[in-house]
Amino acid sequence: MIAPGYKVTLVLPARNEAGGIAKIVEQVRPFADEVLVVDGRSTDGTADAARAAGARVVVDGGKGKGDGIRTGLREAASEVVVFFDCDGSHHALDIPNLLAPISLGAADLVVASRALGGSDEYRMNFEHLLRQWGSDFATWLVNARWRAQLTDIQNGFRAGFREKLLGLRLNANHFDVEEEMVMKALKKGLRVAEVPSHEYERQWGASKLATSEGWRFLVRLAREMV
Ligand SMILES: Nc1nc2c(ncn2[C@@H]2O[C@H](COP(=O)(O)OP(=O)(O)OP(=O)(O)O)[C@@H](O)[C@H]2O)c(=O)[nH]1
Ligand SMILES: [Mg+2]
Numbered sequence: 001m002i003a004p005g006y007k008v009t010l011v012l013p014a015r016n017e018a019g020g021i022a023k024i025v026e027q028v029r030p031f032a033d034e035v036l037v038v039d040g041r042s043t044d045g046t047a048d049a050a051r052a053a054g055a056r057v058v059v060d061g062g063k064g065k066g067d068g069i070r071t072g073l074r075e076a077a078s079e080v081v082v083f084f085d086c087d088g089s090h091h092a093l094d095i096p097n098l099l100a101p102i103s104l105g106a107a108d109l110v111v112a113s114r115a116l117g118g119s120d121e122y123r124m125n126f127e128h129l130l131r132q133w134g135s136d137f138a139t140w141l142v143n144a145r146w147r148a149q150l151t152d153i154q155n156g157f158r159a160g161f162r163e164k165l166l167g168l169r170l171n172a173n174h175f176d177v178e179e180e181m182v183m184k185a186l187k188k189g190l191r192v193a194e195v196p197s198h199e200y201e202r203q204w205g206a207s208k209l210a211t212s213e214g215w216r217f218l219v220r221l222a223r224e225m226v
Contacts, residue, residue: 019204088203
């Protein structure tokens with residue numbers, strides 16, 4: 001039992017991650033009562049590889065990562081869920097840290113912070129600077145609006161109480177789902193905490209997040225702020 005008193009479902013959103021999905025399922029298994037892979041209609045055999053590795057597999061509605069997160073929340077069998085990307089960016093050994101504030105009754109949602117834990121994905125080029133500025137700006141705005149002191153509102157690696165997260169009625173279909181979750185949680189008065197976690201470079205396959213999708217984050221910020 002990794003979070004004393006609670007059962008935990010590891011929700012793994014995966015779209016075309018056949019290169020490493022089996023490895024991820026194995027890495028997170030010691031920390032999970034249930035391993036649930038949410039397949040984003042992959043065409044590379046991700047779902048079969050996940051099943052062969054022992055995960056339960058459900059398929060999302062094909063609309064994007066936000067759809068995958070909602071599907072995972074709906075389908076998870078445990079009271080606590082951990083979202084964990086399937087590109088090798090996170091370390092499974094950070095899961096107990098992420099769950100500690102939940103077990104201690106100190107938080108409803110805990111986000112793994114790359115600002116506190118560092119990132120290998122950072123590159124000194126224009127595209128990455130743009131992403132970093134956008135992300136810092138979004139975090140600053142959210143902190144100012146809800147008097148919070150967060151450092152990373154967009155990391156996909158996070159944990160929370162399933163019922164409380166379902167109660168947020170998330171509707172983002174894309175990568176803006178993570179900031180939507182944080183903003184709606186703050187709005188509702190849920191306790192949002194962070195723990196440091198290092199982000200590693202994607203280990204296989206290709207990123208599903210194009211920088212040109214950045215406008216979605218801005219529209220989402222505007223929608224939830226007012
Ligand atoms: N179920 C589901 N999962 C998805 C979908 N799109 C992306 N994912 C998964 O979401 C996780 C994060 O996607 P990434 O492409 O790594 O995006 P990111 O980490 O925000 O961005 P990068 O910094 O470019 O890696 C990965 O495990 C993807 O396979 C989708 O439409 N449905
Ligand atoms: Mg990634």
